[in-house]
Amino acid sequence: MTKHRYPTSVPRFYRINQLAGTLLITVAGLFGFAETSFGAEPFAGRWEGAVHIPANEQILVVDLSPDSNGAWTGTITMPGLSLRALPLKDIVVKGDEATFATKVVPGRGMEATFKGRLSDGSLTGNFVQGGNTAPFELKQAGPAQVEAPPRSTGLAKELEGEWQGEFQLFGYPRKVTLKLTNNSDRRAAAEFVVVGKRVNNLPVDLVTQEGSLLTVHSHETGITFEGRFRKDGNEIRGMFSQGPVEMPLILHRKS
Amino acid sequence: MNNRLITFLLLTIAVPGLGQAQSMFRNDPAHTGVYKGNAPREFHRVKWRFVTGDWVVSSPVWADNTLYFGGDDGNIYAVNPNTGQQVWKYSTGGPVPTTPAVIDGTLFAGSYDGKFYALDSKTGQTKWKFATEGERRFEAKGIHGLQPKNQTIPDAYDVYLSSPVVVDKTVYFGSGDGNLYALDVSSGDLKWKFKTGNVVHASPAYADGAIYFGSWDSYFYAVDAATGKERWRFHGGEDELIHNQVGFQSSPAVANGTVYTGCRDSNVYALDAATGKEKWRFNNEMSWVNATPAVSQGKLFFATSDSSLFHIIDAANGKSVQKQQSKAYMFSSPAIAGDVALIGVVNGTLEARDINSGELLWDYQVEKSKRNEGWVLTADRKFNFPLQFYSNWREAPAAATVRQFNIGAIFSSPLVVNSVVYFGSTDGYLYAVE
Numbered sequence: 291m292t293k294h295r296y297p298t299s300v301p302r303f304y305r306i307n308q309l310a311g312t313l314l315i316t317v318a319g320l321f322g323f324a325e326t327s328f329g330a331e332p333f334a335g336r337w338e339g340a341v342h343i344p345a346n347e348q349i350l351v352v353d354l355s356p357d358s359n360g361a362w363t364g365t366i367t368m369p370g371l372s373l374r375a376l377p378l379k380d381i382v383v384k385g386d387e388a389t390f391a392t393k394v395v396p397g398r399g400m401e402a403t404f405k406g407r408l409s410d411g412s413l414t415g416n417f418v419q420g421g422n423t424a425p426f427e428l429k430q431a432g433p434a435q436v437e438a439p440p441r442s443t444g445l446a447k448e449l450e451g452e453w454q455g456e457f458q459l460f461g462y463p464r465k466v467t468l469k470l471t472n473n474s475d476r477r478a479a480a481e482f483v484v485v486g487k488r489v490n491n492l493p494v495d496l497v498t499q500e501g502s503l504l505t506v507h508s509h510e511t512g513i514t515f516e517g518r519f520r521k522d523g524n525e526i527r528g529m530f531s532q533g534p535v536e537m538p539l540i541l542h543r544k545s
Numbered sequence: 546m547n548n549r550l551i552t553f554l555l556l557t558i559a560v561p562g563l564g565q566a567q568s569m570f571r572n573d574p575a576h577t578g579v580y581k582g583n584a585p586r587e588f589h590r591v592k593w594r595f596v597t598g599d600w601v602v603s604s605p606v607w608a609d610n611t612l613y614f615g616g617d618d619g620n621i622y623a624v625n626p627n628t629g630q631q632v633w634k635y636s637t638g639g640p641v642p643t644t645p646a647v648i649d650g651t652l653f654a655g656s657y658d659g660k661f662y663a664l665d666s667k668t669g670q671t672k673w674k675f676a677t678e679g680e681r682r683f684e685a686k687g688i689h690g691l692q693p694k695n696q697t698i699p700d701a702y703d704v705y706l707s708s709p710v711v712v713d714k715t716v717y718f719g720s721g722d723g724n725l726y727a728l729d730v731s732s733g734d735l736k737w738k739f740k741t742g743n744v745v746h747a748s749p750a751y752a753d754g755a756i757y758f759g760s761w762d763s764y765f766y767a768v769d770a771a772t773g774k775e776r777w778r779f780h781g782g783e784d785e786l787i788h789n790q791v792g793f794q795s796s797p798a799v800a801n802g803t804v805y806t807g808c809r810d811s812n813v814y815a816l817d818a819a820t821g822k823e824k825w826r827f828n829n830e831m832s833w834v835n836a837t838p839a840v841s842q843g844k845l846f847f848a849t850s851d852s853s854l855f856h857i858i859d860a861a862n863g864k865s866v867q868k869q870q871s872k873a874y875m876f877s878s879p880a881i882a883g884d885v886a887l888i889g890v891v892n893g894t895l896e897a898r899d900i901n902s903g904e905l906l907w908d909y910q911v912e913k914s915k916r917n918e919g920w921v922l923t924a925d926r927k928f929n930f931p932l933q934f935y936s937n938w939r940e941a942p943a944a945a946t947v948r949q950f951n952i953g954a955i956f957s958s959p960l961v962v963n964s965v966v967y968f969g970s971t972d973g974y975l976y977a978v979e
Contacts, residue, residue: 343919343920344916344917344920345918345919346918346919346932370935371931371932371935372935372936373935399931400931419920419929419931419932420922420923420924420929420931420932421923421924421925422917422920422923422924422929424920460782460786460790461782461783533690534687534689534690534692534694534787535690535786536786537786
């Protein structure tokens with residue numbers, strides 16, 4: 291079994307951060323605000339430790355924080371599995387127990403649930419993934435650093451509307467239709483349809499515009515279109531990618 | 546005694562006398578994968594298991610009441626099938642993930658050391674060795690979408706070496722050097738070689754004077770067995786993007802004038818043995834077919850990798866008869882014995898299925914797979930991808946593949962003799978179950 295990589299470093303780090311946390315709370319108290327979750331709410335903060343999968347121990351970092359409405363938000367990071375700031379869902383804190391799960395889409399991230407109990411400054415419990423169960427143990431290591439997932443930006447008026455193009459994949463043509471709009475909250479949305487042997491309506495979860503660069507993500511399918519808008523040709527010239535496969539794709543405004 | 550009776554007796558005696566029954570990959574030169582007798586419809590016990598020093602990818606063969614197989618530990622083994630005790634072993638200079646052929650007292654097998662061996666099957670003594678132009682695995686830039694895209698990367702899924710077929714005093718086998726070799730069985734002298742454009746790790750099949758085999762150059766070939774002259778070639782799919790949907794890793798089976806082969810382009814092809822003309826294709830929607838189809842009673846039996854399906858299709862027209870979902874990749878070629886199909890699964894399970902319905906009759910999971918160290922498998926024995934394939938960079942994908950395969954994967958094609966099933970596993974054991 292792999293040796294636990296934390297025992298020597300975590301307590302020292304924890305002690306330093308506990309001291310820092312105490313100072314922060316003290317200062318915050320002086321200025322009359324206490325939104326710093328670390329210390330104020332026992333589950334809030336950054337938690338560091340490990341999940342003891344047999345012959346595959348993994349470093350685990352959990353960030354938990356209540357938002358302004360009191361609802362919990364959180365992320366997990368597992369560097370050994372190349373997971374960084376994976377959002378959490380179904381966070382329930384009750385007494386000295388907390389449960390939460392990873393929020394993933396098919397093919398991306400890792401579906402897992404955690405059920406832990408707080409005792410003597412440690413959060414210990416079970417990690418369940420793929421039907422397998424292993425114990426985890428975490429110690430508080432500072433204030434929470436929950437990363438908000440990226441959000442769609444607004445789109446310039448000239449990009450709104452319906453665009454069409456075609457590319458070849460394994461010798462077969464694929465027809466692409468991309469319909470871009472701005473929602474009432476002034477954030478972009480897209481309908482992304484690829485027609486090959488069958489019609490694929492791709493679930494788009496992120497659309498961004500940075501200058502002339504447009505990016506459309508469908509994380510669930512692993513498909514991305516990234517292209518540059520050219521005013522002169524009234525086209526978006528870019529690449530359609532699905533995982534490692536990239537194909538040039540030029541979209542023209544539907545006439 | 547009348548002439549017809551004499552002929553009948555001669556045939557009866559002559560067939561096993563050819564030394565071909567159960568003594569080469571897929572049982573016969575045409576690789577039909579059909580074995581005499583019945584396989585058990587219920588699992589009773591592990592009769593014995595024989596330990597080696599590394600993976601056993603090779604499929605065992607049977608000749609003269611002895612089992613023979615290769616080990617990735619570099620050895621070729623002869624084992625007593627009754628006791629599971631070693632009779633002899635022979636050390637080569639590299640892994641032996643190939644299935645030996647044993648004919649008339651001689652065992653033939655290749656090794657990753659680039660040499661092809663002929664051994665005395667009774668003693669394991671060397672009769673002759675033949676040096677090929679050298680072994681290698683299939684490789685390509687950015688294969689399967691791995692990074693860096695412009696770096697040549699060996700294919701971790703190229704797990705087999707070509708298994709020899711022996712007909713008319715000639716032994717035929719493919720090589721990573723791109724050649725299909727024909728050697729004289731007595732001397733090891735080269736009769737001819739046929740150059741293809743890439744690795745040949747599929748095993749050649751023989752029927753009606755022709756040798757049939759596929760190459761990783763995306764072509765399937767028929768060459769004259771006597772002269773090595775090309776009769777025809779068939780072009781499979783290409784994949785210039787990530788080199789994933791290309792190449793023949795599956796070995797062909799030949800029956801009733803038709804060649805059946807799987808392909809990494811996700812098709813199973815039925816080709817006219819005389820002309821190479823496509824009769825039909827069965828598409829598996831991006832899922833490789835690395836298993837060699839078995840042919841029995843007008844039906845084709847094969848399995849897929851990614852989609853993990855066991856298929857029964859009509860050999861005449863390629864229409865689906867039955868399909869059943871398994872739990873993990875299948876590279877192993879199904880063996881048909883009686884009304885049972887046996888197939889290995891990469892998750893470390895041997896499956897026995899009814900040949901009419903395809904339904905699971907029983908399965909046997911090796912102990913290493915049950916231990917599931919590192920959670921390679923989910924609780925229901927599927928591959929646990931998030932815990933294995935978490936990075937596309939450095940050697941992580943290859944390491945993930947090795948972790949998967951180390952679970953006790955059964956790449957070996959089962960052998961059935963006297964209702965006992967023999968197969969190898971990457972846990973290092975050769976198993977006898979009944």
